[in-house]
Amino acid sequence: MAAIICRPSNRREKLAKRVKPPAVPGAVSNQTIDQALGAVADALLHEKKVLLTVHVNPDGDAFGCLIAMHRGLSQLGGDSAMYLSGADPVPPEYRFLKALGEVYRGSAPEDAADRTLVCLDCGNPERIGNEDLVKGAPRIINVDHHGDNTRFGDINLVVPASSTSEIVYFILRRMDVEITPEIAEALYAGILVDSGRFQYSDVTPTTFRVAADLVQSGADHTAIFRQVYENMPLAKARLLCLMLSTMTFRCDGRLAVGILDKEAFSQAGATGRLTEGLVDNLRAIEGVQVAALVYARPGETSEDGKPVFRVSLRSSSDEINVQRIAKRKNGGGHRQASGFTAEESPDEIVAFLEEQVCGDLARERDRLEHSA
Numbered sequence: 522m523a524a525i526i527c528r529p530s531n532r533r534e535k536l537a538k539r540v541k542p543p544a545v546p547g548a549v550s551n552q553t554i555d556q557a558l559g560a561v562a563d564a565l566l567h568e569k570k571v572l573l574t575v576h577v578n579p580d581g582d583a584f585g586c587l588i589a590m591h592r593g594l595s596q597l598g599g600d601s602a603m604y605l606s607g608a609d610p611v612p613p614e615y616r617f618l619k620a621l622g623e624v625y626r627g628s629a630p631e632d633a634a635d636r637t638l639v640c641l642d643c644g645n646p647e648r649i650g651n652e653d654l655v656k657g658a659p660r661i662i663n664v665d666h667h668g669d670n671t672r673f674g675d676i677n678l679v680v681p682a683s684s685t686s687e688i689v690y691f692i693l694r695r696m697d698v699e700i701t702p703e704i705a706e707a708l709y710a711g712i713l714v715d716s717g718r719f720q721y722s723d724v725t726p727t728t729f730r731v732a733a734d735l736v737q738s739g740a741d742h743t744a745i746f747r748q749v750y751e752n753m754p755l756a757k758a759r760l761l762c763l764m765l766s767t768m769t770f771r772c773d774g775r776l777a778v779g780i781l782d783k784e785a786f787s788q789a790g791a792t793g794r795l796t797e798g799l800v801d802n803l804r805a806i807e808g809v810q811v812a813a814l815v816y817a818r819p820g821e822t823s824e825d826g827k828p829v830f831r832v833s834l835r836s837s838s839d840e841i842n843v844q845r846i847a848k849r850k851n852g853g854g855h856r857q858a859s860g861f862t863a864e865e866s867p868d869e870i871v872a873f874l875e876e877q878v879c880g881d882l883a884r885e886r887d888r889l890e891h892s893a
């Protein structure tokens with residue numbers, strides 16, 4: 522891990538006076554996006570104190586952009602702190618991101634009310650998981666790539682991109698931050714995970730250019746891949762096995778569903794958060810267009826003690842927008858990857874999914890027949 526280079530703080534003021542075009546060829550060219558990017562970079566250069574946060578149950582993108590933004594602002598002499606509302610341990614696949622040890626967890630720093638809140642990768646303020654923090658924030662900067670973002674910030678940079686890490690890369694470049702190996706590693710991990718290893722349709726040539734620059738700047742793509750995807754705890758391998766053994770197919774084999782109930786977690790010896798990515802194994806099966814994993818988090822129950830199920834949805838087809846399905850249950854996400862939480866039984870949840878997916882597929886067939 523490379524040492525962090527700290528620059529004298531007057532560098533921020535000098536930089537704030539300058540407006541720089543994006544430094545990567547083929548980068549954000551749309552004028553509106555460019556202005557919003559400039560506004561965020563400019564605001565961050567002028568902020569004295571910031572608190573960076575991401576959504577609850579953070580994933581690789583959330584961790585990656587959090588660290589990169591923190592290191593970037595600190596490099597310019599800013600007073601930045603990282604905060605997560607949840608106190609869960611870091612999932613094993615992200616423990617190589619050493620800077621996560623510096624994150625405030627559970628309770629925010631005492632001077633939080635003096636800090637501009639920078640929300641990264643959060644579609645709405647509820648996703649931060651700390652209502653008081655949002656209410657008390659003197660100013661909110663909202664940087665995100667979720668299509669359903671409610672633009673809750675005083676300044677919003679919400680643009681389609683593979684990941685928030687990809688957007689943060691452009692903010693850092695605009696602020697003239699040096700992309701150190703540590704920043705490159707964090708951003709590369711974020712892009713890798715949120716793009717489904719560069720497979721989703723929101724991956725663009727720009728995503729690859731950014732990834733190339735990150736590798737050039739010292740991100741070890743082989744090591745990061747191994748840390749994230751080839752470091753599976755045995756308990757997670759057991760969960761995978763149990764998920765595959767419960768797998769069922771609906772809608773003529775185009776919907777695959779796996780279920781992991783509380784018993785499955787205790788059988789696997791899985792206590793923590795080990796489900797990330799499991800659902801992708803269902804989507805990989807021939808003919809499957811939508812994959813769903815219905816799972817109970819150990820220890821998670823509703824107010825009246827009923828088990829709570831989480832549902833991860835993945836789509837490999839343009840015909841099915843799983844964000845729309847998740848939204849009907851007050852969830853959210855992206856067209857190809859989204860999720861929701863439900864207090865119904867797994868059978869009821871599966872019936873709902875079947876109705877939604879079969880319905881969408883039938884409508885799409887009708888549309889194609891009529892347009893033929």
Ligand SMILES: [Mn+2]
Binds near residue numbers: 583642684685
């Ligand atoms: Mn994301």
